Amino acid sequence: MSSGSVRGATDELLRNTAKVFLTDPTVIRPIREAVADATDRRFGSDPAISEAIGEAAWANTQHWARSMYDDPQRDVEPHLTSQVVGIARDGYRWGEEATLRASYRAGERATWSLWMTIAFSLCDDPDVLLPALERASRSLSLWIEATVSALIEVLEQERATLSADQQVRRLELVNLILGGAPAPPAGMDRRLGYPLRAAHLGVIVWAPAQVADREALVRAADRLGRVAESRNQLLVQASASSLWLWLTPGVPVPPEAIETALAPYRDVRLAIGSLDEGVDGFRRTHDRALETQRLMQTHNAHPIGFYDDVAAVLVMARDDARLREFIHAVLGPLALAPQELRDTLRTFIHQRYNASRTAELLFTHRNTVLQRVRRAQSRLPVSLERHGTNVGLALDAMHWLNLPQP
Template identity: 30%
Template sequence: MVDARTHTGDDPCRAAGAENGTWIRAARPVEPDAISHAVLSRTCVAELVDRVGPGPIGWAVEVAGGMAQSILAVIPELGVDGFVQEMRKGCEAVAVQTVAALARENFDLDAVLSPEVFAGPAEAVIRGVGIEHILRSIQVAHTYAHHQFVEAASHSLPPEERFAALRLISERLFAITDLLSSRMAAEFSRVQAAWLTTSAAVRMELVDDILSGAEVSSERATRVLEYDLTRRHTALVVWVADAAQPGPGVLESTAAQVLRASGHSAALVLPIGRRRVWAWGSTVRGNAPPPSIGSYEPTVGVQVAAGLPGAGVSGFRTSHGQALEAARIGMASKQPRRVWDYGDVDMLTMLTHRDDVARQFVRRELGDLAAPGEAAGVLRATLKCYLDNERSLNAAAGALHVARNTVAYRVGRAEALRGRGVGDRRMQLQAALALVEEFGDEFAVTNADA
């Protein structure tokens, strides 16, 4: 196999280098706003957009999403909190950097394998994911990515140029896969050796047993975790929204501060890799529920999700599951807030368990009112406020700081765009408006619409 980093000469692949740059630069995503779904840092994405253009990078973000979905479909063991987020970042880092590399003649393999790609092993070790699953995931991702790149080149290039382009794609993707597999295995071994010597490993194993429903002695749990499972618990998930590494102890201290501020007298805090923390706070059973965490404002860049209080071991598990669901909403939301209470987003968690179904629902309920752009957004916001205020024009006008007649006009325009009155399927209408408000107007765009 030709070394993809140093390939030169008169080979047909070399001759097609300029054309390859042309076809990859012509790639476009299915969803116009695909870049908004990127999970890498804004700085990284913006730099790549400047070099290659928004179309190819948006396409790469979509390819990365497909890679992650393919991995989870084949290896469901990887769908665990903490690891799945890092896996998506790794897929995206490889996809966007590969696109950037194919857009120019010189191919730097080390640049494609950026640090974001190797964040997964730390999460995998802590979550009990085996190296065999990671290596298998690389193969699954390679198969999916190869198909997508080949399809894109085949659609863009004339028949006489396809062979050279397809050969180049295969060489470079196989080079990436080969080096990624060896480096990932080495990083996994290094992280695992370090992790197994820590007390955190013992605590994490015990917590996993508790969350899975295994029988665990209360006395042993209290001794190992230094935390009483018989009390009333509120679970947290604390994470950083960007790919940047938080400072040492920032997430752990944030979790402890949130729990103290909301009246919890004891805390269990467990780091889940480098950018995520699970935590529980407890109060004496029978006491009134502790205050909401909503009043706490974490450090910029840090986000907090909380479950509802629950008693005993079952409450420990249930509150944690709710915190994970609230975190899922928080990671996808377009809203600027940094605290996510399950009690505030429980409906959204239920509505979005099937993302594709939720998107179709929004489009069906809102019709043309789901259109992108500021004008439609103002109409949706006004209509939601109007419905939230029990269809009171005066109350909505006061909340929006506009005239009563302005609200009436906007509601009328919204009804016209929707094609139905606000009283028709009102509950569904409010749910659809809530989804678009939370996740942005691109949430209403489905693949079929694009």
């Protein structure tokens, strides 16, 4: 094969390999996992930050693969999108700047492993395969180094501003408490402007990374504080797309009032922990809000979630097979019925079998509620009077986990 033919075949193999990266959405999964594994556990376990890491990994991989597809012989320039810069900036604010290079190198290794696997599956001619792999390896290494250097330069330019940011100092203090400091240093309440020994309600306020608007998040948090008649409020910017909020509510927080307050902010989501007291309660209510957020992000698109509403679902979700058996045994044909029947019966049970209150919440007539409840009951293999708790749990699981019909 002539040198020109080898060059053409090499470029074709590089483009075909890149095409798999661009068209197969499952390719990015091991790259995202590798980047997440190389990130500090607390930083990477935050659901909004985990999502942002995934968005940045996807944007980076798509950019490099697209560049290789367009011109395999041209070196790839850094692609500093808002997601890529945003998660690097969040890492700095968390004190995770040192892991930046490690996470990018982990992503590089995962990308290279996948690239080789795909290339070997597409070609077995060593005269074509070897120069193609050599070119891809060099391109990937140079691009990773250029990207990391460009990000570090951006962070260096912002270092003074970020270091002086009150939110950065507040995040450091809060992470110290959440990390398990046995007794917060004297004066911590004053430094945070918040009483750590009060009765707290922890909340995560966030939006999908690609549409997050910090001002909208702050306004939504402020509205929630007013609805709860909170005596004190601590707001921490955890990432570019999420805020951590602690309230000391003066009144119980009704879901309908929260939904009304949140209505102007279409992209904003709320995960609400349970009321708890003291420094340990400060940690627990936040951890429960995080669990609720993780459930909401993983399984469904409901904009508001209370830990108290999903605690049982979180436990049941740990064993998917047994959960599905439970739903099948308890709901029977109702699991296959129109969703409005399940939603109506679920609300009816939550409202202690009060048809008028259910009708009010579902914006429908009381008679309609009663008709739907009768239709739903006729599909149950168990008695609602005796097994109402189990029916409610099974309906909650289908609702919150967004399970497909069996």
